[in-house]
Amino acid sequence: MTYTVIAAQFTNHYYKTFDEAREQLRSLYRPHSMLTFESTAVCGEDNILQTTHRIGKVVHTIVTFDAQPCGNDGRILVMVTGHMVIDGSEHPQGFSECFQLIPENGTYYILNDIFKLVYPA
């Protein structure tokens, strides 16, 4: 599979899991994985899951995703932009999120995850 196909599959899987079965995101992270959520940085599956669990019910809509290989060892950088509805709000919120994916035993885990809400200019 090309990195573009992997990035597409990852992106669809990640946001579907976030919206429908958030606890299962745990398998995508490792003890050294990092999440920066709205400029608060945490490390490790437990802290990352706790952070995502504080957010309330979310429905993500992916608008764009772009991917690049990071050198020759199979790592992939993915940047996603989209909208999200939190707790049924009438006002969707723009977001941007980037991930670095690391290959491991035929699959990928998330080493880096930076999430930002994006406000109109």
Place this chain on the structure above:
Amino acid sequence: MTYTVIAAQFTNHYYKTFDEAREQLRSLYRPHSMLTFESTAVCGEDNILQTTHRIGKVVHTIVTFDAQPCGNDGRILVMVTGHMVIDGSEHPQGFSECFQLIPENGTYYILNDIFKLVYPA
């Protein structure tokens, strides 16, 4: 210097150079560097510089930047959000951009660069 300080210095330098002396961005890229600009991907300094030169006069305003180390070899992931005014337009445009920086001889170059305009939800 911590990765946060390096990311701050890089971010300020990058956008100041983009706005005031864009040709000098060349020194930040290498032949294997990648730029994905609004989903069009190019590789190498020449193609990257040609892409940035097509954009017209820009004034960037940085709103947020976040950084994470990428493993133990000094690489740094940076995600920036902000606004930009293109060719003196009255309508600032939101953007999001992520970079992977690679250490080299006491400085850093850009391996990965993904840029997206972000529209209101």
